Amino acid sequence: MSMLCATKIIQRETMVEPSIVDRVVLDADERHRRRIVMIGEGGTEFLLDLPEAVALRHGDGLVLEDGGVVLVAAKPEALVEITAVSPTELTRLAWHLGNRHTPVQVAVSSLRIRRDHVLEEMLQKLGAAVTPIEAPFDPESGAYGHADHADEPDRHAPSHVDDGHSHDHHHHAHER
Structure with a gap:
């Protein structure tokens, strides 16, 4: 039997009568994923396979191809x-x-x-x-719609977007 895949997310706000089969407990960094094998607390092993990296929120559901839902819990x-x-x-x-x-x-x-x-x-x-x-921990996702995870190899989000405008970025103390 091949491994189940989760290719869809149900946001916690829109979840109605889900058929919850398991739960994964993840910290903030682990909740920002695109493709990874996960194992729920009850032993459900599945491949999270999304088109792009998404910041999963506490209470979201990962929809398995058989219709079951794995609940996301924030660690x-x-x-x-x-x-x-x-x-x-x-x-x-x-x-x-x-x-x-x-x-x-x-x-x-x-x-x-x-x-x-x-x-x-x-x-x-x-x-x-x-x-x-x-x-x-549920940090803001950032002005460009993604969290900055430059230290993680599977995320190649630029820390600054080149939009053709000059951006002076000064890091110095400001007097009050």
């Missing part, structure tokens, strides 16, 4: 929750993280990043409250 990761005294200060902190090309999850009144002692120290110096937590 808890070592993160820090970042809060500030005001929305303006939180926006300023988000700008500093974005300026460092750091994957960030945006919540209603906080930001989340993976644990990084250098960034945590910088944020605290900027007045942030930084709280270590274990939680699923």
Whole structure:
């Protein structure tokens, strides 16, 4: 018997009465895939075979060719929750993280990043409250619709898009 393939995703928002046969638990990087063999917690082995790399979200379903659905679950990761005294200060902190090309999850009144002692120290110096937590990480996918995974060989997304415009990219301290 050949291996089952999953070539379609049902987004969590549109899932109605799925026939869930198994579940895969993946961290944020593992949830950004195009083609890989996966094994669910219940032993279902299948080939994820999508036309392009997609950021899978917690609660999405991978539709197997036999109609079964493998549920995607986000694995808890070592993160820090970042809060500030005001929305303006939180926006300023988000700008500093974005300026460092750091994957960030945006919540209603906080930001989340993976644990990084250098960034945590910088944020605290900027007045942030930084709280270590274990939680699923669901970072923003980026302005061009993909997460930047330059260190992963199966993803060849450019870190900057050449759209014919000049882009000065200065990385230096700004006085306040």
